[in-house]
Amino acid sequence: MRPLLSLLLAAVLCSADSIPAKDRILLLISLDGFGADVLADPHMPVPNLRRLASEGAVASRMTTSNPTVTWPNHTTMVTGVYAAEHGVLYNGLLVRGGPGKPVHVEPWRDKSELVRVPTIYDLAHQAGLTTAEVDWVAIQNAPTITWSFAERPDPKARIPRELVEAGVISAPDVAAFHKHPITWRDQIWTQAASYMIEKHRPNLLLFHLLNTDTVQHRYGPRTLAAASALSLADARVGDLLRALERAGILDRATIFVVADHGFKQVTHNIKPNALLRREGLLRAAGGEIHCDAYVVPEGGTAMVYVTAAGGKAPLLRKLKEIFGRLEAVAGIFEPKDYEAMGFPDPVRNGQMADLVLAAKAGYSFTAAHDGMRYSSPGATASGAARAWTAPATSISRPPSRGCSA
Ligand SMILES: [Zn+2]
Numbered sequence: 001m002r003p004l005l006s007l008l009l010a011a012v013l014c015s016a017d018s019i020p021a022k023d024r025i026l027l028l029i030s031l032d033g034f035g036a037d038v039l040a041d042p043h044m045p046v047p048n049l050r051r052l053a054s055e056g057a058v059a060s061r062m063t064t065s066n067p068t069v070t071w072p073n074h075t076t077m078v079t080g081v082y083a084a085e086h087g088v089l090y091n092g093l094l095v096r097g098g099p100g101k102p103v104h105v106e107p108w109r110d111k112s113e114l115v116r117v118p119t120i121y122d123l124a125h126q127a128g129l130t131t132a133e134v135d136w137v138a139i140q141n142a143p144t145i146t147w148s149f150a151e152r153p154d155p156k157a158r159i160p161r162e163l164v165e166a167g168v169i170s171a172p173d174v175a176a177f178h179k180h181p182i183t184w185r186d187q188i189w190t191q192a193a194s195y196m197i198e199k200h201r202p203n204l205l206l207f208h209l210l211n212t213d214t215v216q217h218r219y220g221p222r223t224l225a226a227a228s229a230l231s232l233a234d235a236r237v238g239d240l241l242r243a244l245e246r247a248g249i250l251d252r253a254t255i256f257v258v259a260d261h262g263f264k265q266v267t268h269n270i271k272p273n274a275l276l277r278r279e280g281l282l283r284a285a286g287g288e289i290h291c292d293a294y295v296v297p298e299g300g301t302a303m304v305y306v307t308a309a310g311g312k313a314p315l316l317r318k319l320k321e322i323f324g325r326l327e328a329v330a331g332i333f334e335p336k337d338y339e340a341m342g343f344p345d346p347v348r349n350g351q352m353a354d355l356v357l358a359a360k361a362g363y364s365f366t367a368a369h370d371g372m373r374y375s376s377p378g379a380t381a382s383g384a385a386r387a388w389t390a391p392a393t394s395i396s397r398p399p400s401r402g403c404s405a
Helices: 002-013 036-040 047-055 070-079 120-126 158-165 171-175 182-199 211-219 224-246 272-278 313-324 335-341
Strands: 025-031 057-062 093-095 104-106 131-134 147-149 204-209 253-258 262-265 268-270 282-285 288-291 293-298 301-306 329-333 355-359 363-365 385-388 392-397
Touching (some): 002 025, 002 120, 002 253, 025 070, 025 224, 036 057, 047 224, 047 253, 070 120, 120 131, 120 204, 131 182, 147 182, 158 171, 158 182, 182 204, 182 211, 182 224, 204 224, 211 224, 224 253, 272 293, 288 293, 301 313, 313 329, 329 335, 335 355
Parallel strands (some): 025 204, 131 147, 131 204, 268 363
Antiparallel strands (some): 057 392, 093 104, 253 392, 293 301, 301 355, 329 355
């Protein structure tokens, strides 16, 4: 994803021969979980993406970064560096519960707490350009974003109020936004982005759709449901192209369509916390968990934390021994391995785990601590498919006038 940032920076910051940067727009569209294999299928109905591809350039795949989940990979896209440097390891901030308590992930934290390096929108803002985001991640309350319609929009914020005034959305629907179906939220996010394009003309707009991810988690990749969701996302891209046309700026727009990861089908979930419980390292009673170690799943990988007070070395030896016995675990990685994998040193980033587990093909991890070590996801279970290191999509369409940088 590093080359992607170079392209984005050149597109948003450089001066074209005849169009000043302030009169141009870079639209970065992320279709969550849109695997590169989808475009290779000639019978996938995505006419807008095909049109963009035929007018622009297509990469056969994007290389994902670790951990291969949504927020770390989106942050890599806008920073050009791995989690080792940008610091985002989860879809939120890892918070420690104290000695003997599990760790947990809190999503609604400010960008300043999550992202440790400058982003493309920071640089654009610094260069005097305007910036906007719709449903982007790890970006809450970023002071360098000019206009925002967030994943959970703030009813008091400027753009949500303008959209209520324009009749795009009602005030009660803004207030209860996150409770509504993801298909509807994708539509409103698209309308919000279209409104910003026509009304405010930001120089940089970061846009993210989620239904493609939700559907593939629930029904699995390469299903009719997944194809329908991917095709619907293509229609939303078409909506944005028409907004650029209506605004009269399509000829000065640079459009990138990208994805954060693809999907792989799994047949079983691994439950490392259930194993910890069987080994007496995790105890659950009265809705409370007390533990010497705790595992946070991230699809095909899992992050292992020693939570007991005192020296870690004997516990780490035991954890490696018990997870090493699981035939579905392909590898156990330690801090000495992290640099090569793009993970941070735990000394520099307190969110980083003591060990990382990798699953064999066909398996993913779950946080459940009850029952046996494994479970089979049902057809409609949320564990039917998990994000993993499948290649992601990348299409770019330059403006009709080239950029000279
Ligand atoms: Zn994602």
